[in-house]
Amino acid sequence: EAEVAQSPRYKITEKSQAVAFWCDPISGHATLYWYRQILGQGPELLVQFQDESVVDDSQLPKDRFSAERLKGVDSTLKIQPAELGDSAMYLCASSLGARSYEQYFGPGTRLTVT
């Protein structure tokens, strides 16, 4: 069964450092999502891609976060500089298209900022 891949699974970094996460969606899925899940809360959408274009980044803290999906396949989410409040699980999900209500989630990257 096809799955969404994410790496690394765990990341510990010091505040003010840069950190990056990688996501490889299910093959053929045009839409890719990055979510942030703070401990004790539900996931919150950070950015949504349709192919290589950003269609929603209204909740992305653009002063320190950036995301790209250059070839419309895999994607990278970067934080620079990291802050203590960025400690969270970062989830990637994909779906066939923008009108597809079914999203498939990866295992996530657990980020701890010290």
Next chain:
Amino acid sequence: AQSVTQLDSQVPVFEEAPVELRCNYSSSVSVYLFWYVQYPNQGLQLLLKYLSGSTLVKGINGFEAEFNKSQTSFHLRKPSVHISDTAEYFCAVMPTGFNKFYFGSGTKLNVKP
């Protein structure tokens, strides 16, 4: 605007007992409704969804949920839980026509032997 409320942050239950996890939502437009399960340090797995039609929806692992439009609720139920059901459960809504989830804060189900 959309919001999802899961009033119970934790639900302890004994093995083989029935369980209900509550979900209420608020939305100015019609929505699709979902329940996801998350095991420790893993991503979310879809349990079931309501799009239209019958208000009683059956999902994987013996779970079911009932959509109640008048009460704007979508409670999740299982008649007999197993130890393996111990996980966190998230209710989510998606406004129809918009491919964006709004999640509740989650309910941790702890099944005791």
